[in-house]
Amino acid sequence: MIEQSLPRVILITGTPGVGKTSVGLSLKKRGFTILNLNDFIINNGLYFGFDYPRGSVIIDDIKLQEILFNELLYYPKIVFIEGHTSELVPNDFVDSIFVIRCNPGILRERLKLSRDYSNEKIAENIQAEIMEECLLSVKRAFPSKPIYEIDSTNNTPEMIVNKILFRMQL
Numbered sequence: 001m002i003e004q005s006l007p008r009v010i011l012i013t014g015t016p017g018v019g020k021t022s023v024g025l026s027l028k029k030r031g032f033t034i035l036n037l038n039d040f041i042i043n044n045g046l047y048f049g050f051d052y053p054r055g056s057v058i059i060d061d062i063k064l065q066e067i068l069f070n071e072l073l074y075y076p077k078i079v080f081i082e083g084h085t086s087e088l089v090p091n092d093f094v095d096s097i098f099v100i101r102c103n104p105g106i107l108r109e110r111l112k113l114s115r116d117y118s119n120e121k122i123a124e125n126i127q128a129e130i131m132e133e134c135l136l137s138v139k140r141a142f143p144s145k146p147i148y149e150i151d152s153t154n155n156t157p158e159m160i161v162n163k164i165l166f167r168m169q170l
């Protein structure tokens with residue numbers, strides 16, 4: 001019988017626009033496996049529908065956890081998962097969490113330049129960053145796991161990856 005075990009999952013979370021996907025691409029270039037949680041949810045239909053006023057999907061978190069579990073069995077020993085809803089990853093899978101942070105004024109500029117969000121949606125995201133919503137979500141979901149914050153304001157994605165790999169001794 002083939003023995004299957006779950007990999008060590010390292011989460012990368014943070015408010016939209018802080019640079020999670022950029023960090024993920026940099027990790028991929030260095031040969032690491034990275035799963036984009038948003039893409040995974042969309043590609044596998046793990047949502048009930050679309051919340052048009054908020055411009056986001058309504059995630060089927062029970063189905064997400066089931067499908068993710070089956071998927072992770074076939075992944076290498078270390079997997080990075082990035083997404084601003086990382087708190088939905090089951091606690092048992094998670095090794096460590098990195099929360100990417102950004103100065104709200106700089107985040108506003110990044111969102112204006114890279115997204116076609118309404119002013120209202122940009123303001124909502126800036127407020128989420130100021131209120132540390134992603135940090136609080138992972139603290140609630142993973143109270144016994146190590147959580148590290150990394151500031152992306154003056155750090156390139158490559159510099160952030162160096163800090164993550166150093167911290168994880170990878």
Ligand SMILES: Nc1ncnc2c1ncn2[C@@H]1O[C@H](COP(=O)(O)OP(=O)(O)OP(=O)(O)O)[C@@H](O)[C@H]1O
Nearest residue numbers: 015016017018019020021022110114152155156157
């Ligand atoms: N460390 C950084 N320094 C400067 N600009 C950055 C940095 N990281 C990302 N950016 C820029 O900010 C924008 C948003 O980056 P990215 O798409 O990686 O954010 P994200 O956290 O994945 O957002 P979302 O949650 O919406 O997927 C992009 O234009 C990207 O080039």
Ligand SMILES: [Mg+2]
Nearest residue numbers: 019020021022
């Ligand atoms: Mg992204």
